[in-house]
Amino acid sequence: MAARKAGRRRRRTPEPAPPSPSARGQVRGRLVGGLHPAIDRVNRSFEVDRRLWAEDVRGSMAHARMLGARGVLGRRAVARILRGLARVAEEFRTGRFVARPGDEDVHMAVERRLIELIGADGGRLHAGRSRNDQVATDLRLYLVGAAARAQAGVRRVQRALVALAARDGMLALPFYTHLQRAQPVLLGHWLLAYVEMLEGDRRALAYEARECPLGAGAGAGSGFPLDRRQTARELGFARPSPNSLEAVASRADLARVLAGMGDTATTLSRLGADLVLWTSREFGFARLGDAVSTGSSIMPQKRNPDGAELLRALAVRVHAAWLRVQELQRGLPLGYSKDLQEDKPALFDAEDALAGMLDAAEAMLGDLTFDGARMQAALKDPAGFLLATEAADHLVRKGVPFRAAHEAVGRLVRRCEATGRGLGDLNLAELRAAHPAFGPEVRRALTVEGALAARRAV
Ligand code: ARG
Numbered sequence: 001m002a003a004r005k006a007g008r009r010r011r012r013t014p015e016p017a018p019p020s021p022s023a024r025g026q027v028r029g030r031l032v033g034g035l036h037p038a039i040d041r042v043n044r045s046f047e048v049d050r051r052l053w054a055e056d057v058r059g060s061m062a063h064a065r066m067l068g069a070r071g072v073l074g075r076r077a078v079a080r081i082l083r084g085l086a087r088v089a090e091e092f093r094t095g096r097f098v099a100r101p102g103d104e105d106v107h108m109a110v111e112r113r114l115i116e117l118i119g120a121d122g123g124r125l126h127a128g129r130s131r132n133d134q135v136a137t138d139l140r141l142y143l144v145g146a147a148a149r150a151q152a153g154v155r156r157v158q159r160a161l162v163a164l165a166a167r168d169g170m171l172a173l174p175f176y177t178h179l180q181r182a183q184p185v186l187l188g189h190w191l192l193a194y195v196e197m198l199e200g201d202r203r204a205l206a207y208e209a210r211e212c213p214l215g216a217g218a219g220a221g222s223g224f225p226l227d228r229r230q231t232a233r234e235l236g237f238a239r240p241s242p243n244s245l246e247a248v249a250s251r252a253d254l255a256r257v258l259a260g261m262g263d264t265a266t267t268l269s270r271l272g273a274d275l276v277l278w279t280s281r282e283f284g285f286a287r288l289g290d291a292v293s294t295g296s297s298i299m300p301q302k303r304n305p306d307g308a309e310l311l312r313a314l315a316v317r318v319h320a321a322w323l324r325v326q327e328l329q330r331g332l333p334l335g336y337s338k339d340l341q342e343d344k345p346a347l348f349d350a351e352d353a354l355a356g357m358l359d360a361a362e363a364m365l366g367d368l369t370f371d372g373a374r375m376q377a378a379l380k381d382p383a384g385f386l387l388a389t390e391a392a393d394h395l396v397r398k399g400v401p402f403r404a405a406h407e408a409v410g411r412l413v414r415r416c417e418a419t420g421r422g423l424g425d426l427n428l429a430e431l432r433a434a435h436p437a438f439g440p441e442v443r444r445a446l447t448v449e450g451a452l453a454a455r456r457a458v
Helices: 002-010 037-043 046-069 075-093 106-124 131-168 187-204 228-234 244-249 252-278 306-329 338-365 372-380 388-397 402-419 428-434 448-454
Strands: 172-177 180-186 286-288 368-370
Touching: 046 075, 046 106, 046 131, 046 228, 046 338, 075 106, 106 131, 131 187, 131 244, 131 252, 131 338, 131 368, 172 187, 172 372, 180 187, 180 448, 187 252, 252 286, 252 306, 252 338, 306 338, 388 402, 388 448, 402 428
Parallel strands: none
Antiparallel strands: 172 180, 286 368
16 A cells, blocks of 8 residues: 555656556556556546546445444544545545546545545555445445436426326327227327336336445455444445355346336337327328427428437447446356446446437427327328227127127228228118128217227226
8 A cells, every 4th residue: 555655646647657667656566567558548447437436435435434433443544534535525526636647447546536635544445345346336326326317307208298198188199000000099098108108117217225245345355344234324225235256246236227227218219219200291290399300401391300219229328238238247257357347338328328318308298299180180081990990899789799790890991992981981771781780879989089988998
């Protein structure tokens, strides 16, 4: 530690250390000289993991307090460390933290700055821990916030959908199977389907940091009389992680949160796909406001749904993050390997992509209008035969087995198609020619209102 501190203090070069014995400034232990710049470039993670500064400081404070309570650190050293860490946090918070070339990652940057601020006592903090349990702890603490932020974003999108349903939910339109018009539904039904899917996603995003890795050390635990229950409690975990090897090696918690983010991304991508279809001239069911539409650099008439398309595309990033984290762990020997450092770019990329998607979805839903006339036209198009199922159900109510009813109505549809008419254009005699069980109440059954009103089950 003393050598490390001296090395850091002597260091003045702003560039990564060249591979010469005079280069100093990193924890080099038995190693002589600086790290080769090519290795330093891939090894360094500070610019990415500096995002964990608040969690890193929190974890360090808990660790210092616990070391104090256990008598590993003196009271004055603990007080100094806590004050120093608070100042480091303040520097990060206010954007005044100055990185040094030797700052390999956020953990070393915080500790380096702490030692600069409070002197040798700062070098006492790392007793009984390793960056391996430190980063695993930071990550789980960060996941709590990331999952909660994503959940809050999902809530906002749900609210926007509910607001649309309250405004226009009683409009009727066709729903689709195989992208072929199928049956009439209410717009509210469609909008609330997304609310429901998002509710499942929100549940999948629920993350509670249960087991605290801190104290697992490099992986074999610590010879100091650590009170792991105290640090776990202080950091909001339910308990210390029971196995120190698992604690430093596993990124299962991360994968679980990424899976929840992936579920959300899938739902938003489908919403995006529907918006792209609906705002097309071919559908014409919806129109995005100018502020959430994009133009074309060549075609002056264009009103493009780029935001909706990107809901589809950004989902790929979120899904890829889950796969990245699984692939990082696949085949790794038990314990910590530096491969795991690549977990954070995956997480942050997914988090940012999803945050962008949630904001964009909320903005588009807030500036979306529906064209009830176009929906009606699609419903009433005689060639759509949207009420064919109602005709068959009518026969079933008259005692006809469903299979026979299905066949009879199929025959009617074929006949209508040949003569360019809709089912509603047929008179009772024509209907009875296809099946004698047709009764006069079929008139009501063969209306959109009748079809919607007939759906009374939960
Ligand atoms: N930056 C590292 C990571 O993100 C911290 C742990 C480094 N541990 C080590 N033994 N080199 O995984």
